[in-house]
Amino acid sequence: MQPYDILISVNTNMKGYKMANLSISGISQRIFNTTKHENTVARSTNPFAASSFKGNVLTADVFESSVKNNQPAFTGKTKLMAAALVGNISNLGSRINAGIESVVAFGNRMKESVVNIWNRIDSIKLEDSVKSLFEPGIINKNTIAKMQPEQLSDVKMLLNDNIAKWSESLAA
């Protein structure tokens, strides 16, 4: 007696159950011949299997391009050129950063210079003698300070004239 004969006998004795195709050969095929189910039902622990790849796990080779085979191999001189190119590209970022830093430093230096120049201009007080050069008719005191004693008689007259004008303007 085979084990499946017992199973069939149990199942056929249950009430309320209708079983289609209850032939022994059909049932035994469904129980023991699993090849048909394995072809259609996914059996995998991959959580994405049901929704995406039906249990087929992707490998790295899936996305390998067929064009790759047409790429020329790096050999000899081309390899050196490629290495130089890669080296240049890898240094490009640092060189750009260095350039930006130098521009920023230059800008800061220029700003400091402008601020210093402005502060110096602001701190310098123009002497009255320099200011008087731009005012027409104003006598320069430094010129009088450097005059010889024999020239001071003219200065005395000049002082008298200006005091007289001052008196006239007060009287008017």
Added chain:
Amino acid sequence: MVDKKIRKNVENIIEGLSMNPSPESVVILDEVGTNSAIDDVRELTSCALVKRNEHESLSVVIVNKGKGINDMSTFVAMSTINELLALDDKSTAIKILEDTVEMHSDEEVRDNARSVKALMSLS
């Protein structure tokens, strides 16, 4: 109202004369500036003479009655005293003030010199 240019010319002439090393410049300031009828001119002249800080120039504003610290105008007298107090080297001015207190014939000039000397000693 006095013209700005005229006032500036007078100021520059007085300052130029005070900077000129010639003794003749002190004479001009004494004759023209301190004898002017205008208070501002006398005030400018007295301050310029004090800034010169020489015996001759300081004597003009300390010893002479009606000039410098002895001027009838309080404005001129006080400006001259302020200029004396602002001097870095007061030795020459104090010497002239001491001589004035001891030897001047006019009592008012002596009193003024004594008061100014006391102020300079305290400053």
